[in-house]
Amino acid sequence: MKQIAIVEDEPLMREELETMLKKAGYETMEVCDFETAAEHLLQLSPDLILLDLNLPGASGFQICRSVKQKSSIPVFVLTSREQMKDELLALELGADEYLTKPCRKERLLARISNILKRYEGRSNLLEGDGFLLDRQTYTLYINGRSVILPKNQGKILETLLIQDGRMATKQELCRALWGTEEYIDENALQVNLTRLKKTIAGLDMNLQIETVRGVGHRLVRKGKEAGHEG
Numbered sequence: 001m002k003q004i005a006i007v008e009d010e011p012l013m014r015e016e017l018e019t020m021l022k023k024a025g026y027e028t029m030e031v032c033d034f035e036t037a038a039e040h041l042l043q044l045s046p047d048l049i050l051l052d053l054n055l056p057g058a059s060g061f062q063i064c065r066s067v068k069q070k071s072s073i074p075v076f077v078l079t080s081r082e083q084m085k086d087e088l089l090a091l092e093l094g095a096d097e098y099l100t101k102p103c104r105k106e107r108l109l110a111r112i113s114n115i116l117k118r119y120e121g122r123s124n125l126l127e128g129d130g131f132l133l134d135r136q137t138y139t140l141y142i143n144g145r146s147v148i149l150p151k152n153q154g155k156i157l158e159t160l161l162i163q164d165g166r167m168a169t170k171q172e173l174c175r176a177l178w179g180t181e182e183y184i185d186e187n188a189l190q191v192n193l194t195r196l197k198k199t200i201a202g203l204d205m206n207l208q209i210e211t212v213r214g215v216g217h218r219l220v221r222k223g224k225e226a227g228h229e230g
């Protein structure tokens with residue numbers, strides 16, 4: 001079942017969309033913390049994002065930009081803003097479709113189905129600095145070659161990429177690796193991090209993993225490390 005994430009602050013509108021999409025055979029998920037919406041959406045990795053523009057604490061434009069910089073998830077902007085410049089800006093930031101509310105249900109569903117068809121079969125690629133990571137197979141495309149990463153290394157790299165330069169805590173990494181943060185196996189996490197660091201060094205990538213003791217790990221450009229090696 002195709003999954004559609006709804007980013008909408010008005011509860012009534014959200015409910016209405018949810019009901020309509022479920023009836024049409026889609027699975028829906030809601031994102032209601034708008035400040036962290038982009039990261040949350042990248043983690044959820046839905047088949048399509050329905051995005052409102054006027055949101056408290058964040059702008060739909062910013063969310064659209066962040067999601068599109070990091071993924072190939074289609075973004076459908078659904079907004080009450082009617083200005084041409086809003087539509088143009090949204091499309092410029094990579095939005096795939098733009099409709100103003102209120103709109104006819106049939107039109108919305110037809111356009112959603114069109115986009116999903118267009119994206120059918122496209123792999124789910126995350127973009128990094130000079131490389132791409134396929135989130136389904138953990139294949140890394142870099143310098144004209146492709147390398148399949150061991151699953152655990154792929155999951156760590158995926159998590160760090162989604163953070164977009166911010167620190168990932170060991171809890172976040174453990175959740176990505178083992179689906180839980182109830183018990184944290186520091187040693188196993190370290191082993192996997194060390195292996196990924198080796199892989200990154202061996203592939204001559206333009207980045208490295210910076211570790212700050214007691215805080216977490218993040219990706220930085222080569223040579224930009226702050227010097228807290230852990």
Ligand code: CA
Nearest residue numbers: 009052054055
């Ligand atoms: Ca709104």
